[in-house]
Amino acid sequence: MHEIEPLITALAGHRPRRRRLRRRLKRAAVAAILRETGQGVEVLLVQRARRRGDPWSGDMALPGGRIDGVDAASASRAACRETEEETGLRLTRRSGIGRLSDRLTLDHRRRAPMIVSPFVYRAPADTGIRANHEIAGTHWLPLARLDENGxxxxxxxxxxxxxVRMLCHDCGEGRRLWGLTLAILDELVALGR
Incomplete structure (x- = not known):
């Protein structure tokens, strides 16, 4: 079972990899939002709404999105803004507990490289979620499940x-994590071990 305090300690000492050219490429930021329950730490996942032409339509993901002009000085600000737009959860710098490694991916709009920066937050006390049109649903996944074989x-x-054959994680009820989101959460779970 994962607990939040050891994760906070591990994140404080963690030195995430930051891509050197990240400021020259298109960027996005995501939020790994954690809450502690009687069964351990859970992470908030969103299921993307189904849309034609979206290669990740219907996929499970972390809330977040592109860094635009108003966020240029702070990727974490973009993660907070996008999370609030998508889920109604208001995150602040004080709820931030760490950062994970930058991930290089492909911006499918431009067929060009893009950097995704993940940030970790502790869920606010009022975790009522109001999903917008981009989100089909939400799911709290126990981090311990990511550690379980099978x-x-x-x-x-x-x-x-x-x-392409990709490793994926079955979250139950037909929901699967894979690709970038799975890599981000695997880094987080490894820190908690």
């Missing part, structure tokens, strides 16, 4: 005419 599988993802 929930990993292979996902066959089609991109263009190519099928």
């Amino acid at each position: 929930h990993r599988d292979i996902l066959h993802w089609r991109i263009g005419g190519l099928t």
Whole structure:
């Protein structure tokens, strides 16, 4: 079972990898929002709404989005702004407990590299969620489940005419984590061990 205090301590000593050229590429920021329950720490996942042309339509993800002009000075500000827009949860710098490593991905709009910066927050006391049109649903996933054997599988993802085999995690009820979100959460879980 994962507890929040050891995670906070581990994050305080963690030195995440930051991509050197991150300020020259398109960027996005996501929020790993944690809450402590009687069964241990859980992380908030959002299920993206289904939209034509969206390669991640319907996928489980962390709340967040692109860093735009108003966020240029602070990627964590973008994670907070996007989280509030998508879920109604208001995050602040005081609820921030750490940062994870930058991830290099592909901006599918421009077919160019993009950097995603993940930040970790403690859930505010009032965790009522009001999902906007971008979100089909939300799910609190126990971090301990990511540590359990038997929930990993292979996902066959089609991109263009190519099928790619990707490691995925079964969250239950047909929900799967894979790709960037799974890599981010695997880094977080490793810190909690």
